[in-house]
Amino acid sequence: MAHGRPTKRRDMFPAAFILPPLVWQASFFITPLVFLVWMSFWRVKNFRLTRDFVTANWERIYNAGFFYDAYVHTFTLATVNALVVSVLAFPAAYFLAFRAGPKVRQLAIVFLVTPFFTSYLVRIYSLQIILAEHGIINSALGLVGLGPITMLSTSFATVVGFLTLTLPLVILVQLLALSQVDKRLMEAASNLGVPPFEAVFKVVIPSAKVGLIMAGTFGFLLSFGDYVSPLFLGGSKPPTLSILIADQVKSGNNWPRASVVAVTMVVTLVAVLLLMTSLAYAKRGKK
Amino acid sequence: MTRGDKILSVYLAAIFVFILAPIVTLIVFSFNADRFPSLPWSGFSLEWYEAIASDSTIHTGFKNSLIVAVATAVISTILGFCAAYTDYRFKFFGKMGFLALAAMPPTVPVVILGIANLTFMAQINLAGTLQAVILGHTVYCAPFAMALIRIRLADLDPDIEPAAWNLGATRMTTVRQVVLPFCRPAIFSAMAITAAVSFDEFMIAWFVSGINETLPVRILAMLQGQVSPRINAVGSLVFLVTITLVLIAQAAVYSFRKTRRNV
Amino acid sequence: MSEPILTLDAVEKRYGADVAVERIDLAIDKREFIVLMGPSGCGKTTTLRILAGLETPTAGEVRLWGRPINDVPPWQREMPMVWQSYALFPFLDVRRNVEFGLKQRGGMSAGERRKKALEWLDRLGIAHMEKRGIHQLSGGQRQRVALARALALEPEVLLLDEPLSALDAHLRIRMQGELSRLHSELGITFVYVTHAQSEAFALADRVVIMSEGRVQQIGAPREIYRAPASRFVADFIGASNVVGGTVVEEKDGTVVLETPVGRLEATGSRAKGAAGALSIPADWIAVEPAGEATDGTAVEGRLVTEDFTGAVVTLYVELHDGSQFFVQKQQHEIERLSLKRGTRVRLSWPLEHATILPE
Numbered sequence: 047m048a049h050g051r052p053t054k055r056r057d058m059f060p061a062a063f064i065l066p067p068l069v070w071q072a073s074f075f076i077t078p079l080v081f082l083v084w085m086s087f088w089r090v091k092n093f094r095l096t097r098d099f100v101t102a103n104w105e106r107i108y109n110a111g112f113f114y115d116a117y118v119h120t121f122t123l124a125t126v127n128a129l130v131v132s133v134l135a136f137p138a139a140y141f142l143a144f145r146a147g148p149k150v151r152q153l154a155i156v157f158l159v160t161p162f163f164t165s166y167l168v169r170i171y172s173l174q175i176i177l178a179e180h181g182i183i184n185s186a187l188g189l190v191g192l193g194p195i196t197m198l199s200t201s202f203a204t205v206v207g208f209l210t211l212t213l214p215l216v217i218l219v220q221l222l223a224l225s226q227v228d229k230r231l232m233e234a235a236s237n238l239g240v241p242p243f244e245a246v247f248k249v250v251i252p253s254a255k256v257g258l259i260m261a262g263t264f265g266f267l268l269s270f271g272d273y274v275s276p277l278f279l280g281g282s283k284p285p286t287l288s289i290l291i292a293d294q295v296k297s298g299n300n301w302p303r304a305s306v307v308a309v310t311m312v313v314t315l316v317a318v319l320l321l322m323t324s325l326a327y328a329k330r331g332k333k
Numbered sequence: 334m335t336r337g338d339k340i341l342s343v344y345l346a347a348i349f350v351f352i353l354a355p356i357v358t359l360i361v362f363s364f365n366a367d368r369f370p371s372l373p374w375s376g377f378s379l380e381w382y383e384a385i386a387s388d389s390t391i392h393t394g395f396k397n398s399l400i401v402a403v404a405t406a407v408i409s410t411i412l413g414f415c416a417a418y419t420d421y422r423f424k425f426f427g428k429m430g431f432l433a434l435a436a437m438p439p440t441v442p443v444v445i446l447g448i449a450n451l452t453f454m455a456q457i458n459l460a461g462t463l464q465a466v467i468l469g470h471t472v473y474c475a476p477f478a479m480a481l482i483r484i485r486l487a488d489l490d491p492d493i494e495p496a497a498w499n500l501g502a503t504r505m506t507t508v509r510q511v512v513l514p515f516c517r518p519a520i521f522s523a524m525a526i527t528a529a530v531s532f533d534e535f536m537i538a539w540f541v542s543g544i545n546e547t548l549p550v551r552i553l554a555m556l557q558g559q560v561s562p563r564i565n566a567v568g569s570l571v572f573l574v575t576i577t578l579v580l581i582a583q584a585a586v587y588s589f590r591k592t593r594r595n596v
Numbered sequence: 597m598s599e600p601i602l603t604l605d606a607v608e609k610r611y612g613a614d615v616a617v618e619r620i621d622l623a624i625d626k627r628e629f630i631v632l633m634g635p636s637g638c639g640k641t642t643t644l645r646i647l648a649g650l651e652t653p654t655a656g657e658v659r660l661w662g663r664p665i666n667d668v669p670p671w672q673r674e675m676p677m678v679w680q681s682y683a684l685f686p687f688l689d690v691r692r693n694v695e696f697g698l699k700q701r702g703g704m705s706a707g708e709r710r711k712k713a714l715e716w717l718d719r720l721g722i723a724h725m726e727k728r729g730i731h732q733l734s735g736g737q738r739q740r741v742a743l744a745r746a747l748a749l750e751p752e753v754l755l756l757d758e759p760l761s762a763l764d765a766h767l768r769i770r771m772q773g774e775l776s777r778l779h780s781e782l783g784i785t786f787v788y789v790t791h792a793q794s795e796a797f798a799l800a801d802r803v804v805i806m807s808e809g810r811v812q813q814i815g816a817p818r819e820i821y822r823a824p825a826s827r828f829v830a831d832f833i834g835a836s837n838v839v840g841g842t843v844v845e846e847k848d849g850t851v852v853l854e855t856p857v858g859r860l861e862a863t864g865s866r867a868k869g870a871a872g873a874l875s876i877p878a879d880w881i882a883v884e885p886a887g888e889a890t891d892g893t894a895v896e897g898r899l900v901t902e903d904f905t906g907a908v909v910t911l912y913v914e915l916h917d918g919s920q921f922f923v924q925k926q927q928h929e930i931e932r933l934s935l936k937r938g939t940r941v942r943l944s945w946p947l948e949h950a951t952i953l954p955e
Binding site: 059060062063064066067068070071072074075076077078079081082085134137138140141142145146154156157158159160161163164165166167168169170171172173174175176178180182209210213214217242267268270271272273274278288291292295301304305308311312315319 | 337338341342344345348349351352353354355356358359362369411412413415416418419422423425431434435437438440441442443444445446448449450451452453454456468469471472475479504505526529530533535536540549552553556560564565568569571572575576579580583
């Protein structure tokens with residue numbers, strides 16, 4: 047508020063609202079993350095976690111070939127997904143933003159918001175039985191004398207899983223970005239004789255650049271951290287960083303090494319986020 | 334409708350088929366008589382639902398999930414309201430940082446929140462308890478509640494609160510008698526969404542719940558075993574609960590979108 | 597003179613480097629209908645909000661019956677306000693809106709509150725709407741609910757912030773009458789903010805004209821109309837022609853100014869050689885066919901355009917230097933002149949109405 051609140055010294059009223067979320071998030075969000083960094087310098091001695099300050103975990107993980115493979119694989123899959131989901135989402139978002147009526151748009155938004163919040167885990171399981179060797183698709187193909195095609199335990203399946211997670215959200219963010227585009231710009235373009243298909247590239251995409259890049263970034267973030275799709279659809283061949291973390295914790299019982307992987311992931315995500323934000327807000331001009 | 338529009342609407346329909354197909358398959362095969370899900374469909378059966386109905390781990394998981402979801406919904410909605418109201422009402426040094434802190438958790442992968450919580454909870458002797466799951470979930474869910482309530486507050490005429498003060502209501506009374514009633518649909522919707530997200534969340538829960546499995550954690554464990562239509566059955570149940578909550582939340586949002594401030 | 601109910605003593609409000617209100621001094625009497633008027637951003641609303649306690653002055657003191665109230669929070673001031681946006685509670689029905697203040701004050705049973713709320717709704721002619729939701733009301737009805745909600749507290753001071761600005765012209769006139777009636781019936785102090793001159797002059801006992809955070813003039817409407825205290829006020833009121841110039845002669849309470857439109861006389865006193873502006877009320881100017889010689893109380897020019905608002909005609913006359921005078925006349929007064937665009941006319945006025953404006 048620009049004005050309007052009577053201020054007095056030692057006014058406890060604002061504190062009553064500021065402190066609960068501040069203290070809560072600091073205690074149960076920031077502290078654990080800080081703890082995670084600290085933990086990466088601990089030691090596991092005789093299967094017992096010991097407070098220490100050694101860089102052994104970092105050296106061990108960073109010198110491990112499996113870590114590099116996992117990192118490259120995870121990064122590549124997330125990048126591929128970001129691109130694929132952006133391209134697949136765009137026509138849908140474009141249609142909803144510019145061509146569809148308000149009723150259709152409203153309904154579509156409900157249909158996009160709902161899966162974002164519902165049962166990702168069981169949807170991945172369901173995709174598993176759809177894509178399996180003797181699954182739905184292959185048994186359908188078998189009925190007409192085709193197949194079977196191997197789909198499960200491939201990167202293709204992993205990306206399909208990522209898409210069920212990210213496609214609704216990316217369409218929504220793109221839709222939001224496109225609804226900010228001034229429709230008069232498009233009318234002006236068509237008035238100047240620019241065909242609609244070209245106008246998309248010359249007018250719509252440049253004016254919605256920030257939102258479109260951020261949508262793709264979400265597509266990256268969500269798939270980079272995902273655990274279930276690479277495991278249950280990709281068959282962990284090779285494992286991703288999330289799978290490494292889970293394995294280190296659940297089977298290896300080596301929390302410090304898992305922390306190293308987790309910290310690396312956070313740093314990567316922050317770097318990607320910063321890079322994409324600066325890219326999104328970079329001045330136009332170079333093409 | 335132009336030809337381009339027709340193509341695009343068919344495309345949109347295809348996207349929805351892709352998004353919804355796993356759900357439909359899940360539910361359809363939860364009623365399939367055959368143990369192995371494949372075509373052709375081999376007859377209707379309630380066998381798998383009967384199987385999970387008599388499975389005590391499912392019962393416990395359901396109960397745990399319910400406890401966690403309710404507690405998470407209440408706490409994260411309170412936190413979300415406080416954060417949204419802070420953003421609406423106060424100006425102070427470091428507000429940007431405060432808002433970033435309040436909004437950030439969902440952008441962090443749940444696997445990282447999971448391990449961070451695990452290492453932390455172990456130190457304060459909460460690892461393996463439902464309290465730990467609740468704490469992890471509130472951190473993750475509060476930003477959703479904040480966003481919904483903040484959107485509602487944007488429609489609160491900035492004169493309304495001063496008008497209440499002017500009529501003799503203290504600031505706290507004003508929050509109780511004016512701001513809260515005004516935000517009621519958004520609060521309702523925030524409770525539903527946070528409950529849904531919590532009821533559905535398996536990663537944080539898997540890391541910190543230990544033997545106190547929630548339902549999605551149980552499903553995760555089942556997934557690591559053999560393919561079984563029982564997973565379809567219990568998955569359909571989870572889906573039913575969350576979709577109901579999410580649709581309730583959206584209906585509430587829609588209702589307040591329709592009755593916005595009309596001066 | 598009795599003790600003022602409200603006093604603003606050198607009150608100032610700054611936001612960083614911006615000055616919203618700069619040293620305002622004002623004493624308001626009980627039963628007075630005082631109107632703060634000025635262009636947007638002049639500080640009138642900030643002044644009202646300071647009275648309500650919604651803004652804390654950065655300097656100076658606000659007193660109620662001589663008692664400083666700077667530190668009294670708004671919820672303890674008992675100075676209800678009628679808001680430009682009405683600020684009614686959208687989730688409460690009409691009656692509960694009116695009861696809101698009574699409920700906060702306490703000491704009344706639910707039944708008593710209800711009775712009192714209905715009394716006020718009845719007094720404002722909308723008792724039959726007690727169960728309606730706010731969104732079911734028209735602008736005029738909301739206005740009445742807002743008034744009832746404020747008056748139900750039976751305050752000594754009622755604050756009104758541009759209460760009529762959202763209403764159409766017809767309704768505005770009716771509500772003006774109603775406010776006037778309420779003020780005289782209730783015998784309480786009204787502090788009223790508006791940018792509309794017609795409202796201010798129709799309602800006020802005294803008008804406070806503000807500009808850029810300062811008080812420009814305080815006075816009864818007639819006084820301000822007849823004797824604007826500054827060039828700003830004269831321009832803002834827009835009822836006079838203002839001509840700037842340099843004083844070349846001064847004798848016995850009149851001065852002669854050298855202006856771009858010629859030498860003009862004015863009442864008042866000002867040192868020779870000083871700059872000054874004189875104001876001539878548009879309705880005191882006589883229009884005649886050109887021809888007779890001009891002197892210190894007349895000018896000559898060409899009719900540029902006419903503007904009718906009902907029975908009043910405004911004539912715009914361009915003088916030889918390109919500046920314009922405007923004249924307001926009843927239509928019948930100028931009919932015989934059969935004026936046409938381009939006609940040359942002579943404008944003259946009684947010397948006593950040409951006053952030199954204070955600097």
